[in-house]
Amino acid sequence: MTVTTWTVERAVEELRAAETGRTARRPITDDWPELDVATAYQVQTEFVAARGERVIGVKLGLTSHAKQQRMGIDAPLTGWLTDGMVLAADARVPVGELIHPRVEPEIVFTLGARLQGPGVTPATAMAAVRTVSAGLEVIDSRYRDFRFTLADVIADNASSARFVVGDVTRDPRELDLALEACVLREAGEVVDTATGAAVQGHPANALALAANALADRGLALEEGWLVLTGGLTDAVPFRPGHPITAEFTHLGTVTVG
Numbered sequence: 315m316t317v318t319t320w321t322v323e324r325a326v327e328e329l330r331a332a333e334t335g336r337t338a339r340r341p342i343t344d345d346w347p348e349l350d351v352a353t354a355y356q357v358q359t360e361f362v363a364a365r366g367e368r369v370i371g372v373k374l375g376l377t378s379h380a381k382q383q384r385m386g387i388d389a390p391l392t393g394w395l396t397d398g399m400v401l402a403a404d405a406r407v408p409v410g411e412l413i414h415p416r417v418e419p420e421i422v423f424t425l426g427a428r429l430q431g432p433g434v435t436p437a438t439a440m441a442a443v444r445t446v447s448a449g450l451e452v453i454d455s456r457y458r459d460f461r462f463t464l465a466d467v468i469a470d471n472a473s474s475a476r477f478v479v480g481d482v483t484r485d486p487r488e489l490d491l492a493l494e495a496c497v498l499r500e501a502g503e504v505v506d507t508a509t510g511a512a513v514q515g516h517p518a519n520a521l522a523l524a525a526n527a528l529a530d531r532g533l534a535l536e537e538g539w540l541v542l543t544g545g546l547t548d549a550v551p552f553r554p555g556h557p558i559t560a561e562f563t564h565l566g567t568v569t570v571g
C-alpha cells in the first residue's frame with residue numbers, strides 16, 4: 315500500500331515553487347491521484363493567498379468549445395484575479411517572469427453590484443454588470459506542456475498569470491454580446507476569430523455559472539470586481555516580437571507585445 319504524504323500545504327508549496335522558480339512541473343495528480351475538485355479549490359485559494367496580493371475579481375476557464383477541446387477538459391472552472399496580475403494597456407508580456415505564456419481573447423465584465431448565487435440566471439447576472447470590455451489573458455500553466463487534469467488546473471488557479479483590460483467600456487444592455495465578434499491577430503496575421511456566443515452561448519451564461527459555482531463554496535462576486543468570462547478562441551503561444559491583438563466589433567482593440 316502506498317501512503318500519500320500530499321496535503322493542501324504541500325501542493326501550494328510545489329505550485330509556488332514552480333511559479334517563482336519559473337519551472338513547469340508534472341501534474342500534481344501524478345503524485346496525488348486522490349486530489350479531488352473540492353480539495354483542489356482549497357489549494358487554489360491558498361496558492362493565490364501566498365502571492366500576498368488583493369483579489370480584484372474572478373476568471374472563468376474552459377467556457378468555450380475551442381478551449382475545452384484543446385485542453386481535453388469539458389468542465390468550466392473558476393479562478394481568482396489579483397491586482398498583481400494586471401498589465402497596463404499595450405503592455406509587454408513580462409516573459410522574464412513567466413514560464414511559457416499563451417495569450418487568449420476574452421470578454422470582461424465589471425460588476426456594479428454584488429452577485430451571489432445560488433439561482434443566478436443570465437438575466438439577473440447581467441443586471442449586476444456595470445460595463446463590458448475587451449481583454450487579453452496571459453495564461454502560464456505551472457504544469458509542463460499545459461498538461462493537466464481538471465483538479466490540477468483548478469489547483470493552479472486556472473493557469474492565471476497576467477491580463478489586460480481594454481480602455482473601451484460599454485453598457486452591455488446596448489450590445490448583443492453573443493454576436494460581438496473578435497478577430498485575433500499575431501504580428502498582424504489573423505490567427506483565429508470568434509463571437510461572444512463561443513462562451514457558453516453568451517457571456518452572461520458564464521457570469522451566472524461563476525456566481526452559482528462560487529455559491530456552492532459559500533462565496534459571492536463583489537461589487538467592482540472584474541470577471542474574465544473565458545477564452546473565446548484557443549490560446550496563442552506568446553513569442554517576443556510578435557504582438558497579439560484582439561479586435562472586437564464594439565469593444566475596441568487590445569494588444570500585448
Ligand code: OOG
Pocket residue numbers: 373374375376377378381385418451453455460467472473474543544545
Ligand atoms: C486553463 C485556463 C483556461 C480560459 O479562459 O479558458 C482559461 C488553460 O487553458 O491553461 O483561462
Ligand code: MG
Pocket residue numbers: 373374375418420451453542544545
Ligand atoms: Mg482565460
